[in-house]
Amino acid sequence: MERIKQALDKGKKPSTGSNGLSAQQHKYILSNFAHTENDTQHELENVSYTQTRIVKLQTEHLEKNRIVACNKNDVMSMNFDLLRTLVLQKMEEKNWRTLAITSPTAEAGKTVVAINLAMSIAQQSDRSAILVDFDLRRPKLGSYLGIPMEKSLNNLLDGTALLPDVLINPDIPRLVVLATKTPMKKSSETLSSRKISDLIKDLRERYKSRIVIIDLPPILVADDVIALLPHIDCVLLVVADGLSTKQEIEDSVRLIPAEQFMGTVLNKAEVEPMDYYY
Ligand SMILES: Nc1ncnc2c1ncn2[C@@H]1O[C@H](COP(=O)(O)OP(=O)(O)OP(=O)(O)O)[C@@H](O)[C@H]1O
Ligand SMILES: [Mg+2]
Secondary structure, three states: OHHHHHHHHOOOOOOOOOOOOOOHHHHHOOOOOEEOOOOOHHHHHOOOOOOOEEOOOOHHHHHHOOOOOOOOOOHHHHHHHHHHHHHHHHHHHHOOOEEEEEOOOOOOOHHHHHHHHHHHHHOOOOOEEEEEEOOOOOOOHHHHHOOOOOOOHHHHHHOOOOHHHHEEEOOOOOEEEEOOOOOOOOHHHHHOOHHHHHHHHHHHHHOOOEEEEEEOOOOOOOOHHHHHHHHOOEEEEEEEOOOOOHHHHHHHHHHOOHHHEEEEEEEOOOOOOOOOOO
């Protein structure tokens, strides 16, 4: 936590730091993690997209939104791979399959981390990932990825579409996205509903190889994260360098049950890109 402490000491000053997660930052990632069963090749081959709409992503649009995990030439993608490996080790150990991403307050980089982490997980040939936008207040997954959302979670929840109609494969093997197009009223009531718990169960159980990555609003702005906690395995807290106060981080950690706390990742830190890889 020392690095986070340093970051906190900078107060609320906006960060002008590096463009992502550095190697050093990962020292602070994660104190607890989780598990998945060993999935067979057969199952992974069956993660078929016969029904799922395939949408090709635009490299420029991704870069503009800091989505770098698919670009092995980008130094930041290595950092997301490191985060992925730490997260997956812990998830395997604890038999966790659903990971939600939050932060104390807004703009810490949750959505950017969620997308890059899911992409990095999908790059492992024995895993698959589904990225779900449960930030029903400020849904951004779809626009960051640049995917059209004729049918989205909004339609699934209001009964005007079925699950296969709203899933999108962004032309990346073993990755599926469930985006939300427009903000929803009564978001915390929705997240605590039976509909949502059944949906998570369905997404999680369909493939044993599958890791469910869930983008959420900040934990201190409303009760949405708390409402979802009973339906998920674990929570990763994204803290932006210089943005959150010590008190806000402590309050956030206190709200997450210890047995569901994956750990903390420091984002937007003012550090040099990692230099010990060669
Ligand atoms: N490591 C980083 N360095 C610099 N800017 C970043 C970094 N990560 C994210 N950003 C930028 O910060 C802004 C907020 O990122 P993002 O939308 O992912 O945050 P968020 O926590 O999901 O916000 P919200 O609370 O609104 O959902 C975006 O403009 C994003 O490009
Ligand atoms: Mg967000």
